[in-house]
Amino acid sequence: MKRSTRIEKIADINQSHEQQAGALLNCARSQHQQQEQQLEQLKLYRQEYQQRLQAKLQNSASATLMDDYHRFFSMLDTAINDQAKIVNRSSQQVDSSQQNWLDKKRAVTSMTRAAENIKAQEERVVRANEQKENDELASRLYVLNRAQLKL
Numbered sequence: 001m002k003r004s005t006r007i008e009k010i011a012d013i014n015q016s017h018e019q020q021a022g023a024l025l026n027c028a029r030s031q032h033q034q035q036e037q038q039l040e041q042l043k044l045y046r047q048e049y050q051q052r053l054q055a056k057l058q059n060s061a062s063a064t065l066m067d068d069y070h071r072f073f074s075m076l077d078t079a080i081n082d083q084a085k086i087v088n089r090s091s092q093q094v095d096s097s098q099q100n101w102l103d104k105k106r107a108v109t110s111m112t113r114a115a116e117n118i119k120a121q122e123e124r125v126v127r128a129n130e131q132k133e134n135d136e137l138a139s140r141l142y143v144l145n146r147a148q149l150k151l
Helices: 003-058 063-150
Strands: none
Touching: 003 063
């Protein structure tokens, strides 16, 4: 098996790894986007309840109602903070996946370039051998023709 063929097989394997890394990157981006949307929904939900509380406060509210809203906002703020941490981790996962994909892509590019260079070198050797054989054949024919002319 030619060296270029072996290198091409390695390049194909690397290409497969790059595609897998790309799929993982797309998945990480999608999950990150979903996590960001969920965070925004929580913030919007909090804002809506804040407006409801303000409307009820204008109509005078009981201490029990205020206490219930306070507990609810506390739980909602905890959920928002937890979701913000999840968004941060998913952002880090996207960054990590992107770096992994870039590394795989560089490996593919490098291996493909190496395979092309080796193949070009092999083709030059083949052409040089063919030229040498043609030159030798021409030389033999020349010698045969000269020998026949002397006869």
